[in-house]
Amino acid sequence: MFDRELLRSLRAVVELGTVTAAAEHLRYTPSAVSQQLARLHRETGIELLVRRGRYLQPTPAARILAAAATEMDTVDARTRARLEELQGTPAGRVTVAGFPTACRGLIAPLVAHFAAHHPGISLVVHESYPEAGVEQTAHGEVDLAVVHEWEQLPLTIPAVLSTTVLGVDEVDLIVPSGHPATRWETVTVADLPGERWITDTTGIYARWLQQSLESARVPYEMAGLVNEHETQIQLTAHHLGLSLVPRLGRPPLPEGVEAVALSDRVPRRRLLRVEREDTIDRPALTLVRQALDRQAHSILEAMSPDSP
Structure with missing residues (x-):
């Protein structure tokens, strides 16, 4: 019976092409993966991988063993399912x-x-x-x-x-409590000239916001470049600027800020x-x-x- 961990390491190399990529995928060191491959080679007595430039090319034997790893995982999952069904x-x-x-x-x-x-x-x-x-x-x-x-x-x-x-x-506009936008029926970034903004450094919201403000030709100032949404919210609460924060994972809003739905086609x-x-x-x-x-x-x- 082959060791499943050895077969999984071989399968990763077959699929990814290098020991380094397989090790990163499996969260092992490259040395550990190399040792597992060497052990599997000793156990089978068959050549499993052939170097072709930067990549390792699997032999037919390696492909058979890699497929066996998948089959063993499937048998394991099916067995666990049947045991669970027996428990009621x-x-x-x-x-x-x-x-x-x-x-x-x-x-x-x-x-x-x-x-x-x-x-x-x-x-x-x-x-x-x-x-x-x-x-x-x-x-x-x-x-x-x-x-x-x-x-x-x-x-x-x-x-x-x-x-x-x-x-x-969805993403919402986060504003200090009492901001005029909280009373408007619809809000777009073009309705907010002269505002200061807090956004992340390289994200899709930051790119969209800057493009939208410049397309609308409204004056603005980037007051903060902050990647953590919770920090953006706290800075908005302390009147540094407005921010755009997605809903999922957002903590309950603290006192001093409100969420406003935007009418713009904000990236979702x-x-x-x-x-x-x-x-x-x-x-x-x-x-x-x-x-x-x-x-x-x-x-x-x-x-x-x-x-x-």
Whole structure:
């Protein structure tokens, strides 16, 4: 019987082409991956990889072993599903990846829900930016991932994954309490000449804001370049300037600021749940999936400035 970890390391090299890329993907050192490949070579007695310039080309034997790693993972998942079904009550471990604001605003409340209502289900959370979450799901490292994509910059989703739209994360204008914009029926950035603004340094909101202000030919001043949304909000509360902050993961607004919905076509990000197409369904995973979908809908609705 081959060691599954050795086969997974080989599979990563087969898919990514280099020991360095495989090590980064597996969160090992390159030396550890090289040692695993050497051990697998000794155990099989067959040449597995041939160097072609910067890349390692897999031999037919390597492709067979890499496929075996996937088959073993599938058998493991199917066996776990059948064992869960025998227990009657959903139980087991479900691994969820999410980008930082999804972990904070969506997955953390989910953890609390399962701890209270389904203690037999153990949620394991991986904080991963969207591209990494997609990759981890495609390779079977996590059961599912919450990722986001911008309308202008869609994610590349491998064919092995299915996607479900959880909702759209809107951005709001954050202003000091009592600002005139809180009394207007509609607000655009063109309606705000002479304002000072706080934005991040390189993000899509910063680029959109500057382009919109310049297109409208209204005077403005960039008063702060701040990447953390919580810090932007606090600076707005202390009258440094206005800010644009997405709803998901946003903490309750402190005294001294209000959120105002913009009428502009501000960049929006779609929240997606991604899973492998060949995922073996099991009771615990089904419950997590359903709860995640409900949670996303209710939280995004509740974050609207117009919600009661």
